[in-house]
Amino acid sequence: MTNVKFKIMSIVMAVLLISQGTYYYTSFNKKASELESYKTQLEQSQTKLELTQNHLDQKQIQLDIIQEDKAVLVNKIDELESIEYRIISTEKAESSRIQGYTLLEEHLIDVDQDSVDERVELYSDVEVTDDGVYCWDDGQRWLLLVRDEDQVYVLFDDYVQLGRLELLLYEFYESGEVNITTIQIMSAGLFIKDYALDTENAHFVERIVLDKRNIMNISDL
Numbered sequence: 001m002t003n004v005k006f007k008i009m010s011i012v013m014a015v016l017l018i019s020q021g022t023y024y025y026t027s028f029n030k031k032a033s034e035l036e037s038y039k040t041q042l043e044q045s046q047t048k049l050e051l052t053q054n055h056l057d058q059k060q061i062q063l064d065i066i067q068e069d070k071a072v073l074v075n076k077i078d079e080l081e082s083i084e085y086r087i088i089s090t091e092k093a094e095s096s097r098i099q100g101y102t103l104l105e106e107h108l109i110d111v112d113q114d115s116v117d118e119r120v121e122l123y124s125d126v127e128v129t130d131d132g133v134y135c136w137d138d139g140q141r142w143l144l145l146v147r148d149e150d151q152v153y154v155l156f157d158d159y160v161q162l163g164r165l166e167l168l169l170y171e172f173y174e175s176g177e178v179n180i181t182t183i184q185i186m187s188a189g190l191f192i193k194d195y196a197l198d199t200e201n202a203h204f205v206e207r208i209v210l211d212k213r214n215i216m217n218i219s220d221l
């Protein structure tokens, strides 16, 4: 090989090496740039994911609250639907109604708030001796009346086996509304009923507050 040929070959080799070095350099820069871009996108995705997760958490909290509210409403509806009401209208007072009964309690109270007292009367057909001793049997009929002049509301008229009927009267401070509650205590049952007068419609509404039957009452009766 002549000296000239050797020089030419050297120049060609140098050009090839330089161009290949430039290629690798350019390729490396491109790879680093893409990597950086992907990393940035990943960080942005991570941020979006966290924001979305926070949003989901807040929605889940709202959903839990709504579900709790729904459960409360369902319970209230079930409770109201399970309440049994009975309408008690007035009837003409007949003395025969209380024949054979003994008056146990009597209360004068203005139930319908017309400034005239009604008479709340609790009777039982228990016999009383001349000495005033009550001869309680295994069971008696009990009668609870609200007497309004010549009309009566018969709130309770039933036989109570191995038990008694207790009467509670109470008045609401603000409205002055009077309610009557009976507690029927028996060896095999326990019943609480509440009576409120609907003055607009002139009838009582009986609501069963507690109804426990087929029980063995272990309290002292």
Ligand SMILES: [Ca+2]
Binding pocket: 109, 110, 111, 112, 113, 114, 115, 116, 117, 118
């Ligand atoms: Ca009255």
